[in-house]
Amino acid sequence: MQISHSQKVGLTLAILIATSLGLMGWKVRNLGYSLKDVLPLTQYEVTYALDFDGHGDDVRVRSFLPSNDARQTVTEERDLSSGLHLTQVMDGANRVATWSGAEVPDRARIVHTFKVLPHRVAYTLPADLPVPDVYPPSAAPFLRPEKEIQVDAPEIAETLKRIRAGEGTVLERLTRIFDLTHGLQGRPFKGTTDALTALRLGEASCNGKSRLFVALARAGGIPARLVGGLIMERGSKRTSHQWVEAWVAGHWVPFCPTNGHFAELPERYLTLYYGDETLFRHTSDINFSYQFETRKALVPSPKAKASFTFFDVWGLFDRLKLPFSLLRTILMLPIGALVVVLFRNVVGMPTFGTFLPALLAAAAGSTGALWGVVAVAIAVGAVALARWGIQRLEILHSPTLAILLAAVVFTLLTTTLLAERFGVEPLTRVTLFPIAVLAICAERFYLSLTEHGGATAGKELLGTLFVMLACHVVMNSLALQVLVIGFPEVIFLVIAADIYLGRWVGMRLSEYRRFRALLFEAKP
């Protein structure tokens, strides 16, 4: 029996799709791959930026840095402070950092960054849990009064009695204390408010409410402590935050009376220290000011990494110490190329070659799409200018291209030099853009310019940039990246789509415009 051409194509498509879906199904069923692990997590990058004037004297600044625990994973910590020495010691659960330096000049700066992968936590407190008579030695000290947590003040005892927080189960007592402190007026006050003041005023900021919570809990027989930290939000801010933890049946359970979180803590809370501490202590008289800068990024879930074991390219890259970004760039290229095919064959948008927009998008992955556009514009501008200069020399094709490459390199370096000189810091990064990709782009632009003229070359350039941005969006979809890394057989589906498009005879969108007179207008 003779197999027709379209049967061949159909058979190939069926095999590709069946292989891909079959492998995926097998991995989910038999190897325990889980699609929900594919969803990315939010990672925060936090920077402490501390500014002060050293006046040429000795300076010491002491603060707290976050520790790893069940709720937060801290990685990629870097200290970028120059001229100051950083020492770290553990003080109980707290990581105390001290920056010290001699003859520190004015306008000095401490910059310390780290990345945090936080998790939301929520506890369900048993309704019938009684308050124990005796606590283990680790919890017992958290019943004692402190200078600003006046556990044994008569007003605290009266309040405890009034709200009946000294009787009943743990849940009942904590609920009543939480309701009282959460119900206090908020107050945009940055200084310290002790427990009694908060109670007397009936209003307080986060630290006043938290101290009152701790005082009442301790007075009510439940160990409690202050927690200091940061609510991570994109941008810069000058406010830290305080909340509390109560010891319940061996667990430190979080409460935030300021923002109304009962026995739970949202993801964006970053714990920096425990206890009634001050976040920053420093040599006096140095015009100290601080700022927290927070950026958000999506990262693959560690669970996905652990569950993907068959054809484990992710693990391979880990063992070879190759960056995750390289793996995702390689695996996303076929998908980027499919996006280009869609734009070329379905939309009818001209581009420089099939790979180039996808390659440009991959290259822009490290510098950002905007810098990809800037780098391409610089390269193409250099080519246009150089061609204008050398076309009257009538030299051969290959040497011409070599000269154009030199012009591109020279222009990029000059741009970076000028950018550095005039302090346009982001523009210095155009040199990071992979030169090989830019060189191909320059060559394609030159060929188009000489063969088809400026109008066509310009159209193709705009098309290339547009499709590059589209590729950038698709190729940077983290869920898609993790999907392809966990299920590389998705590439078979991409190939199937390519084959389908390769036999697709429909009219391109641009052709509806080109043949509009034939398609839309009445025939004479």
Place this chain on the structure above:
Amino acid sequence: MSLLPFFGAAGRALLAQRERVIGINRRNVTLVYPNNPRHHYPYADDKLLAKRCFDAAGVPSPETLAICEGLFAVPGVVEGLRGKGQFVVKPANGSGGGGILVVGEWDEAEGAWRRAGGRRVTPDQLQRHLGDIIFGVHSNQLEDAAFVERRVVPHPLFSGLWADGLCDIRIITLRTHPVMSMIRVPTAESAGRANLHQGGLGIAVDLETGRTTRAVHHGRAVELHPESGAPLVGLQIPGWPDVLDVARRAAGAVPLGYLGIDVVLDLERGPLILEINARPGLEIQNINAAGLGPAIARAERG
């Protein structure tokens, strides 16, 4: 499959028309790939190879005066042309008209050839031009061959449309059956190129009769030449059956099934094949105000 039917009569009309008009995807998948195997592209891309096929099959094309297939041949060719005139130098693998040099009469007093616009070309310049072609300057490849053809003297009908150069008749053929045709006319605006996107004129020619039926300039139907005012519609191409016959025989001389064949009408020799194209453009549909689809279907029925 499409939402268009829900837009009523206009949508249905669009769908019906869409079946007639051939887009790039459909041209490539249903016409170019099945009929023009890629390894046979040289028959269209290499003008010298095509000419050899035409000569072998007795298909008329402009007379070849000389061929330079290497730098060594250049001085001999230039010497042989000294004293002669009215020829054209072309790269075998050029594209878009690049590298084509049209040369007029030999001027013994100056020791140079005349060119259009009062310019001159000396034997040294000609030698250099041939060298450039051989080095691939005009064909984006490492080396190429140059050849010299006798200059076509166009029939008055065509020199009336464009005096400074050649207008050609483009005939689309499918397996030697003519499918659609047009005349491409350069203008001053298009800088002497017959490129329809750069201001050239396209004139539809009725396949049955050889009469021009409509003309298009910049996508708009016109009746008169936009520069000279000459009438463009209702012209009769002389010897039209011969033109079609030459096109059929040219299509039969090469192993390519779907072609754009460019024919010129020489005053003395009649229709000559200028070149053939294995991926002919689709703009001919706009010129003829008709999709290629029905004509292709007729040709496929034979």
